[in-house]
Amino acid sequence: MKKILLCNLYNFIFLSWLELVFQLSVFDEFSKSSVINIFLYTLFCSVLITILTTFFNKKVNKVNIYIIYTILPVLYSIQLVFKNMFNTFFSFSLFALTDQALEFSGTIFKLILNNIIFIILFFAPLIITIIFKNKIVIERVKNIKHILLEIILLLLSITTFHLYLNTQKGEYLSGYSLYYEVNQNSLNIQKLGVLNSYKLDLYRVIFGFKEKIKSVNTQENKPKEDDIFDYEYNNLDLNLDKIKDKNSTIYNYIIQNSGTKKNKYTGIFEGKNLIYIVAESFSEIAIDKDLTPTLYKLTNSGFVFDNFYTPNYLSTIGGEFQALTGLSASHEILSTWRSGKNYFPFGLSNVFENLDYKTYAYHDHSGYFQDRYKYLSALGFDNFKACYFGLEKDINCNIWPESDVEMIDKTTSDYLNSDEPFMTYYMTVSGHLGYTFGNAMAKKHRDEVEDLPYSTSVKAYQATQIELDRALELLLERLEEAGKLDDTVIVMLADHYPYGLTLSEINEISKYERDSIFEVNHNKLIIYNSKLKTVNIDKPCASIDVLPTVYNLFGIDYDSRLFAGSDILSNNEGVVLFENRSWISDKAIYDSSKNTYKSRTGEDVSKDYIDHINSVVNNKIAFSKEIINKNFYSVIFEK
DSSP: OHHHHHHHHHHHHHHHHHHHHHHHHHOSOOOHHHHHHHHHHHHHHHHHHHHHTTSSOHHHHHHHHHHHHHHHHHHHHHHHHHHHHHSSOOOGGGGGGHHHHHHTHHHHHHHHHHTHHHHHHHHHHHHHHHHTHHHHOOOOOOOHHHHHHHHHHHHHHHHHHHHHHHTTTTSTTSHHHHHHTOOOHHHHHHHHOHHHHHHHHHHHHHHOOOOOOOOOOTTTTSOOOOSSOOOOBSOOOOOHHHHHHHOHHHHHHHHTOOOOBOOTTTTTTTTOEEEEEEETTOOGGGOOTTTSHHHHHHHTSSEEETTEEOOOOSSHHHHHHHHHHSSOOOHHHHHHHHHTOSOOTTOHHHHHHTTTOEEEEEEEEETTGGGHHHHHHHTTOOSOEEETTTGGGTSOOSSSSOOHHHHHHHHHHHHHTOSSOEEEEEEOOTTOSOOSTTSHHHHHTHHHHTTSSSOHHHHHHHHHHHHHHHHHHHHHHHHHHTTOSTTEEEEEEESSOOTTSOHHHHHHHOSSOOOTTTGGGEEOOEEEOTTOOOEEEOSOEEGGGHHHHHHHHTTOOOOGGGOSSOOTTSSSOOEEEOTTSOEEESSEEEETTTTEEEESSSSOOOHHHHHHHHHHHHHHHHHHHHHHHTTTHHHHTTO
């Protein structure tokens, strides 16, 4: 019996070691409840491992030990490297997106080397086990008392874990909430542990998991009244009875959401051309009056958004999804979105083609990558050009990354030589990691950044953004030459912040110290027209808000209740939600990892208000998942 108990202890120490090393390598702070959650589940897993490594003959037990002690460090290493690469955690739902990781295998290798100390620490128990195998590996347990002891320990440990979870019932994003009510992988890892998160993730990928819409105070959710005019809502006449019969989640979201009102800016761009750009890894840290004068001009003219954020969800595909749908991204829906099988009545091309615009879409990397050609087609873009989709005839597709300047140079003639109104979409690539002078765009502009007082990575990043700046400069020149600058609106946002830089590297060039949850995502949104006077907007806003804002500015009929984002220029409260369900609103900042909040205005913020915005955020995420995973726009509009 003593040896069995020692095996349990050894396995418990092994698993605790893995969790401890991982948590210390990734997170800064730990709550008491999270530590207890993790160690109680670790106790259960350690008993389970003991059973798997003591109930067979010695040879099988040894094989099982080596397999377990090898696989688990690999799983922890995957999470660590994935987090360092994409600033999010790996999920089994991302298997459909693995080509993204494989394409940047060189970056992965570099990250493995950068984290080699932690990875070695993960494998230390395996090394110890191999050295002391004769003392650790035991013969088959035959004594019925030993078997009963292990079964009792297994049941006690899992029962204790669940009893402790129940003490957290009712607390938003507690261990209980994450285990039973909310699917949030990053918080699962932090508050329940890596092993538990893998189990939950795998189960939910196989069997599904549906979050419920939380009840919100409709009075609290009511938009502020305009001082002069009472505008109509940007809503359509929906068949709510049909929606209620088909999907309670979407029905509950709609009836608790009044939508957003039209405003004094509604329709000011009606009939104008639109160029809509999602810029790879663009960040306000790259804006410099001398180095990037066009970015400086565009971000300080027209609508100037002082509190705009581009929350990172996995990578470009997550950022592009938010920019093109107005829905909240999550791991569970990106593979569905990628398939191109969803119906999007509010897709950019679909909307503008209905207004008799000519529509175009361009990307200066492979159109096959992550099936971009499929999901752009679902938005209505049937004449998409990219590398290996026709653009390789005009630009150099054999360098990495490709040139935004070349893309603009070779595509403007498609739409500027026509008298018909146009809507053009660009997804750029020149700003892509890695940030070394082996990067083709960094190398191209190396002389312009060589003397900057920054590290090599920061200078290389700045050089890639000079390429974006020159592309925008060329675009403005072409518009002016064609006599269409005044009649064209340029909208540009980033897909995500430059996560190819570390936080310390970002802070080298940032004008203020940024944190890793909120301010690392702080960015600029461009909505520019040469005839528009400068208007400063200080409402908190994000990527999911851009599409409904653009539709309101162009006077397009749409239903503001069918987006997770909302018109930034309306009188509703601004709410920015981040990947781990932290958020920023008009009044407060909430950190989900610590379950803490603070006022943005200096005024007291009630717990009821925090609970209300937590429900609003939860509902936006649940609604977005249902719209995509159930292809529900096709149901609403009977497609």
